[in-house]
Amino acid sequence: MKLPAKRTSLLKKASGTAVLSFLAAVLAWFVVINTGPDQERVVTVKNVPVTTSTTALTSLGLNIIEGADPRVSVQVKGRVIEVGNLVPEDIQVTASFADIAGAGTYDLKLYATTSNGTVVGISPETITMTFDRELNRELPVTVDINGLSVPENDYILGSVAATPATIMVRGPERELNRISRAVVHAELEEPLTRSQVISSAITLLDSDENPITSDHVTTDFSEADITIPVKRKVELPLRLSFINVPDGFPLEELDYTMSNKTIVVAAQERSISKTTEITAGVIDFAQLDLTEQSTYTFQVRLAEDFVNVENMENIVVEFDTEGLASTYLNLSEFYVVNAPGDYTITPMTQTLYNVKIVGDEKLLKTIKSGDFMVTIDLSDRDVELGQYEVPVSISAPTQGMVWALGAYTAVINVQ
DSSP states (O other): OOOOHHHHHHHHHHHHHHHHHHHHHHHHHHHHHHSSTTOEEEEEEEEEEEEOOOHHHHHHTOEEEESOSOEEEEEEEEEHHHHTTOOGGGEEEEEOOTTOOSSEEEEEEEEEEESSSEEEEEESSEEEEEEEOEEEEEEEEEEEEETOOOOTTTEEEOOOEEESSEEEEEEEHHHHTTOOEEEEEEEOOSOOSSOEEEEEEEEEEOTTSOBOOOTTOEESOSEEEEEEOEEEEEEEEEEEEEESOOTTOOGGGOOEEESOSEEEEEEOHHHHTTOOOEEEEEEEGGGOOTTTOOEEEEEOOOOTTOEETTOOOEEEEEEOOTTEEEEEEEEOOEEEESOOTTOOEEEOOOOEEEEEEEEEHHHHHHOOGGGOEEEEEOTTSOOOSEEEEEEEEEEOTTTOSEEEOSOEEEEEEEO
16 A cells, blocks of 8 residues: 655654664663773874073073073873863973083974873974073264264364263174174265254264174164264453452553463353353452563463364463552551441441552552551441441542452451
8 A cells, every 4th residue: 555645754854853862872872882981092282391490500600692581392192080170380381401512503302291191292202492601781872974064264073972872782702793883874965054963873983984783782872862062163252350359449550461362262052152261260359469471371271162272271461560669558447338237336446557558659649548448348248236347448449550469357346
């Protein structure tokens, strides 16, 4: 009897399902039999770190230059329960440093151990590492500028310098031995009329002036500032300065000559633009005894920023002493000025004895002690009650070219 088509289809489907179930059961039985906890198998663990720290390198003073932090694959055989979940941390791989005698590149044999199973292979079996001594070396930074110039006659170049002036270089000894110098470079297209600061990369060069590039060499600075001082040159008048000039003294009547009236100097624009003259020397009237000495020599001293272009060392000043003489007087005319209004100031010193007076010989024949004022100026002093010593100044305001030598004091009483 012929079955209906629908029923035939159902029978075929059921038969197929039964076959698949049988095959699945067989496969499950096979897996259980072959992967049970006591079944042995070989697993490969990747990315296992190699231990490279050793006292051998320390004793030789060596560092790993290339090949640090190597990673390898390790094959381990053992029961599934032991090796099934192995991770890189479960395996110890070490490199043999026994053959290392000094700096150089070596192929190092690897050894691996684990407490879970047995190591049956390492890939690769050796690693290549390079060793050398890492040193520090200090190098001066030199400056190389193309096109450096200033306009002739009006400007001069100062000392070009780099900041930092030195750098510390660290790296393998063999790499450091290749370094000849450290340099910063700049290119200029026009003459300079002002000082400039240019930032530039620091380049390490070998003895053939070729740049050294190395991943193993480091510096504490990668750039430097190039300072190019440009100074403007001018000719300025020389001036003699006077201190302790008596009140009313006719300074214009003091006749003298200077060995040089001008000096050629150079300085940066901000300084030279504010300078109209150079002080050749300082004359202290309290020590100007022209009856004993008529010539004074001063060493040329300039501000730190200035350059003595013509290297002028000394200025000689010669006074005309014709018609000058000296005498001695006892001075008793004391005057207190700029005293606070709520104090009474009384000079306790009554006379300055044997004060040497220098001046015009004709004036000295007629001058008297009363022509001189001994002035006690309290404008720049803190006045306190009591008696104390203060400096005085001596002048003859109406007499002309006469002055007193020496420094004097007087005792005052403050009430």
